Amino acid sequence: MYRVDADQPRRLSTALADIRQGTASWRLAWELARLDLKNRYRGSVLGPFWITLSTLVMLVGLGFLYARLFNLPLTDYLPHLAVSLVVWQVLSTAFVEGCGTMTTNAGIIRQMRLPFSLHVLRAVLRSLIVAAHSLPLLALVFLALWRAPSAEAPQALFGLVLIAVNMASAALFLGMVCARFRDVTQIVASLMQFAFFVTPIIWKPQLLGDQAVWLPLNPFYAILETVRGPLIAGGADAAVWVAAVLYTAGFAALAVAFFARFRGRLAFWV
């Protein structure tokens, strides 16, 4: 049964129903995400482990060089770089690939009525599977330096939840905006490159000295720090947690509001 009355659009309830249905079909989203990866790496020997390998190369190369440049002990710098790089990769992939959430599914969107949130869930699960391939790398770094993660490490799970929510918001919001305005994809790609350098990933927050208090203004820093802090620095500041939660909630609200307003136009955009 499908009923739509243009005089009474009831946009919010339709959007929420869409999100509910999409979440309920997580099994389908999971299968689609697995199939995406299978196809992306078809014929490749290492598959998604290529990302792990390239991160490893970057880690070793940058690790030795920048520890020297910044005059930091390797045992201190390497765990910072490893966690930062891995988390950044997850965030950056979520934003850049999020732009294609809807356009890559144009065929199926124009063929049958499915919840749009299904495509969002598919993108998030796909990115999470890819991210999981980098975990051995973190273990390797901790093992190589013979150093245990800090006792607050379980708090990083909350950070992961925040990251997952942001991934979903990015896939939903950017997926829609980029379907309508194709230039945004390019803008997002260059912004992420810019953000990589202004966020403490290859450099450490301490290098900023007194000015480091302003860092939580950078959303990427706040969200990154909710995982990095607990893992290697004995927890994150309260300011960081507050900022990260606010950014995440704000972005999610923006994504859902935009979705509710323009859901009906999306099929025309792709």
Add this chain to the structure above:
Amino acid sequence: MSHIKARGLSIDFPLYHLGARSLKKRLLASARVRLRRDEAAHEMNAHTTDRVTRRVGGEVVEDAAHRVVVSALRDLTFEIRKGERVGLVGHNGAGKTTLLRTLAGVFEPVGGFLEVSGEVGSLIDATAGLDVESTGRENIRLAGLFRGLDAAGIARLEEEAGSFSGLAEFLDVPIKGYSSGMQLRLAFALMTASSPNIILMDEWFLAGDTAFMEKAEARLTALVGGADIVVLASHDMAVIRRWCDRAIWLEAGRIRADGPVEEVLAARDAAS
């Protein structure tokens, strides 16, 4: 009880990605004339005389936000009850496929009311929904998942669609390695493997080779026979006469005639 109800249904199709600004300039010169003529035609409330309505496609106009939009469907009111076989006829761009997609729930109307009751099976686009990077078998599985089948249902679908398409060992080859005929066989096998209450069909399925179409015929007949409602868009009047008992003649996004097939087709012949 399957039925389709539409009241004042309108769809505007925005033209986004083809340089609307330059297009706008071009249109401004002629749009005013077109609009005035169209209003005149509307006032006469008859589609008998003028040549204006014989143009291909919907009206290209500018909406309130200065976007260039094609008003693809305008003010359609109709009702389709259980047991009806409806043929959509009209020129290219008259709105046939747009109407099918709207009935499938893909395009959301900008005006009017639409109610579709019953499980919809859309056979609109043969290859949409097929993933060309994946193998035939994976695509069958995918189609099953999209329809919400469980593991047993998917196994049945694989068995049935696999044997019907006659693809044999090609089932394990990615679809991009298929010939277009093979793709069509698979798409046809997949789409006809379910038994929805409402079938929305575009004419693509007639494109198979003769040997396959003979085999497909029986299956299509069974599918159409089992459905409560069939809506079929085609340019081929023989197809419309054969499968349908009611025809809706669309022109420039409006219903020009609606009734028994022979009456509508006769009116259409008389007009051209």
